Amino acid sequence: MFGPTEPAAVALQQAAEERGFVVAWAPTDLPSFVVSRYRNWVEDMRQAGMGQLARNIEVRLNPSSRLAWARSALVLAAPHGFPDPGPPPGGVRIGRVGRIFWVREQDYIQRRVQPHLDELKEICHRLGGRCRDYVEQGPLSFRSYGVLAGLGWIGRNGMLINQHLGSYMTLAVLLTSFELADASEHPFRCGRCKLCVESCPTGALIGDGTLDANRCISYWTTQHLDLIPFKFRESLGDWLFGCDECQSVCPWSPEASRFWEGYEPDPDLAHPDLTDFLVLSNHAFAQKYAQSAFERVGRPRMARNALVVLANTRDSGYLPLVRLGCEDPSPLVRATAAWACVRLGGRKDAERLLSDPELLVRDEARRALELG
Known part of the structure; x- marks a missing residue:
């Protein structure tokens, strides 16, 4: 330095x-x-x-x-x-959060x-x-x-x-406006290690210190406004919001012990109840998650993410919760629910969405049924 x-x-x-x-x-x-x-x-x-x-x-x-x-x-x-x-x-707390x-x-x-x-x-x-x-x-x-x-x-x-x-x-x-002495950059210390590149579920890391956000789980779950592409949904696994895979495998990542005193992690943000995103009204959701990143992206997108996580469990026990998404006021949620229902064995639920008033939902239900 x-x-x-x-x-x-x-x-x-x-x-x-x-x-x-x-x-x-x-x-x-x-x-x-x-x-x-x-x-x-x-x-x-x-x-x-x-x-x-x-x-x-x-x-x-x-x-x-x-x-x-x-x-x-x-x-x-x-x-x-x-x-x-x-x-x-309590609650359905199976999704991971960055x-x-x-x-x-x-x-x-x-x-x-x-x-x-x-x-x-x-x-x-x-x-x-x-x-x-x-x-x-x-x-x-x-x-x-x-x-x-x-x-x-x-x-x-x-x-x-x-x-x-x-x-x-x-x-x-x-x-x-202060002047400095000569600069001295920090040396590169990754060596031959490529654990982060190898562990990225979607291959988003280029390996040269840059990433392709088009393939990044964190981008799709926290920034993307519309449907998550079919080809990435399974790779999301149980990541509900954000992704820490490339950081958690890094040998330089210390045990969680040092943090700035201004930080106060909230258990309901670290381990949210996925039921909230499919049951709460937009107003109730905004109140519960006020000033959080969840509130910033909004309930429909959090419900979209929750449906992907639930579908990736392949556990039909979650089908009743996923069915709630089929009745959601948001077309984004209903469209994602069609795919999630098929993944969990609820083809008839997806078939009912073939007559949805929104073209987005009808197309998504049709495609989900075709892909099985």
């Missing part, structure tokens, strides 16, 4: 560390190979339906083009390697992380510097800055990996 040359910047770093962040500094200019790799990734359409990743590329890859005063990036990492809170009693979604999303970013960033910006200004903050949803290439800062390296799973924290980190960046 390397650091700032100005005492004011040192003071800013100390203030960030006092707030529990793992901190490192990077220059604002990304290496040319990082820029070209990102451009090629977008040109190959590997961002799938996440159009935001293809917008404002000039700012994403060169923030100085808009903020001419920016000289350095203070990279802040909040570890989220917290332990499993365990499932609450670890980062175990916390109330808006709670930890807006109420936990953002206040610290606001305080750090104010400290920066008092120290005579200029500052601009970005967290995960911002336009910057966080992982690339993490590498430049010496915080870690981009593994074959596409994640920023730290030797002590693994890849379970939420990243934020403060662009500052």
Whole structure:
């Protein structure tokens, strides 16, 4: 790692560390190979339906083009390697959820992380510097800055990996006007290991530190708006929302023991009751899962995911629950339910959907019955 040359910047770093962040500094200019790799990734359409990743590329890859005063990036990492809170009693809790979604999303970013960033910006200004903050949803290439800062390296799973924290980190960046010493990137430490590539159920990992989001379980379950393609449904297995396969098999991922104090994993998010997504009204769902990533995507898409998980069990005992999806007000849910019913032996339920008023549902039921 390397650091700032100005005492004011040192003071800013100390203030960030006092707030529990793992901190490192990077220059604002990304290496040319990082820029070209990102451009090629977008040109190959590997961002799938996440159009935001293809917008404002000039700012994403060169923030100085808009903020001419920016000289350095203070990279802040909040570890989220917290332990499993365990499932609450009762319910159908068979779907896995990516670890980062175990916390109330808006709670930890807006109420936990953002206040610290606001305080750090104010400290920066008092120290005579200029500052601009970005967290995960911002336009910057966080992982690339993490590498430049010496915080870690981009593994074959596409994640920023730290030797002590693994890849379970939420990243934020403060662009500052402070000058830095020379950069020193973190060396690549994956060696010959390809466990993440080999364990990816859909073959989404390219192996060069990038992934094809068109094949990523996390993309299909958390970002995609419509039906999940037939060819990926079985590969989703029991992943309800997100996917941690490539992180959990990584030898650098530590036992869940170190996490930022702002994180409070919620058992109902780590182990949700799939019944909720097929029984609750949209309003009741929004109330129960307020400020979570589940609320962000909405009940119909969570019901879609739940039906895929239930169908992949091949357990006909779940057919009564799946049948509820056939009566759902959302065509997306009814269409997915047709396929799930066939998988669990409920062909007659799917046949009834052949007369559904929505073409999407009729087509999906027909195809599910043809494929068996």
